[in-house]
Amino acid sequence: MQRALTLAQGAAEQGEVPVGAVVVHRNTIVGEGANSPRARHDPTAHAEIIAMRAAAGRLGQERLTDCDLWVTLEPCPMCAGAIMHARITRLYFAAPDPKGGAVIHGPRLFDRPECLHRPEIYSGMREAEAADLLRTFFKARR
Amino acid sequence: MQRALTLAQGAAEQGEVPVGAVVVHRNTIVGEGANSPRARHDPTAHAEIIAMRAAAGRLGQERLTDCDLWVTLEPCPMCAGAIMHARITRLYFAAPDPKGGAVIHGPRLFDRPECLHRPEIYSGMREAEAADLLRTFFKARR
Numbered sequence: 182m183q184r185a186l187t188l189a190q191g192a193a194e195q196g197e198v199p200v201g202a203v204v205v206h207r208n209t210i211v212g213e214g215a216n217s218p219r220a221r222h223d224p225t226a227h228a229e230i231i232a233m234r235a236a237a238g239r240l241g242q243e244r245l246t247d248c249d250l251w252v253t254l255e256p257c258p259m260c261a262g263a264i265m266h267a268r269i270t271r272l273y274f275a276a277p278d279p280k281g282g283a284v285i286h287g288p289r290l291f292d293r294p295e296c297l298h299r300p301e302i303y304s305g306m307r308e309a310e311a312a313d314l315l316r317t318f319f320k321a322r323r
Numbered sequence: 324m325q326r327a328l329t330l331a332q333g334a335a336e337q338g339e340v341p342v343g344a345v346v347v348h349r350n351t352i353v354g355e356g357a358n359s360p361r362a363r364h365d366p367t368a369h370a371e372i373i374a375m376r377a378a379a380g381r382l383g384q385e386r387l388t389d390c391d392l393w394v395t396l397e398p399c400p401m402c403a404g405a406i407m408h409a410r411i412t413r414l415y416f417a418a419p420d421p422k423g424g425a426v427i428h429g430p431r432l433f434d435r436p437e438c439l440h441r442p443e444i445y446s447g448m449r450e451a452e453a454a455d456l457l458r459t460f461f462k463a464r465r
Contacts, residue, residue, distance in 0.1 A: 218385045223376050224409035243360045262401025267366035287437045288430040295429045
């Protein structure tokens with residue numbers, strides 16, 4: 182999660198909402214991403230999507246079986262859907278997102294009957310730091 | 324929708340689930356995609372995601388304001404979430420997807436209270452052709 186927090190901090194410095202993510206496969210980081218839709222001109226460029234695309238490309242496979250995703254914020258519906266498609270084994274997220282989250286808030290996609298793959302879900306590690314990055318970012322923009 | 328169907332047919336010929344999508348901006352196609360997670364080693368490579376990323380890149384902006392998305396199948400949670408982030412104006416889909424759809428089935432993401440952007444939604448045009456492509460594809464695989 183330290184690496185994900187560092188990536189989030191880097192996003193903030195670029196004027197992007199500070200969220201960072203890494204994909205870990207057998208104790209090695211195989212993909213990482215910092216939220217960057219503005220810089221990339223890409224509405225799908227959330228940290229999780231970038232990290233999972235990088236990991237799948239590196240591993241040369243469609244799915245991320247045996248991979249864990251660490252992210253500083255609760256994933257949104259787009260990213261939760263991508264986590265399902267990728268068959269991520271364990272999802273670790275730092276801060277909850279009551280407004281935009283889709284894991285323990287809103288549609289709670291992994292708890293729905295039609296959900297095809299539910300990762301193990303762990304949350305709250307480094308939560309204060311991840312939330313503080315977001316709070317500071319939005320406060321400065323007001 | 325004709326172009327989206329042609330892209331779906333192309334996906335089938337590559338052994339990918341046949342779904343195609345195009346993004347239209349002022350009567351011009353500015354992005355298109357054929358479902359291709361296997362070939363691209365990318366779990367997020369659904370037709371809609373590819374088409375929206377291409378369109379945003381071409382237009383040089385984070386959002387697809389004033390753009391319409393035409394897709395041969397009802398979008399899944401990942402793609403519906405991306406449609407929200409992209410602020411697509413109108414969504415046209417051909418065939419419904421009772422198992423994986425997230426627009427008029429499952430979580431119905433655009434009807435949820437926390438949904439930040441709901442496109443106008445139209446469905447059913449060229450439905451028989453789009454559904455037939457999928458039926459034929461899955462039948463041949465059994």
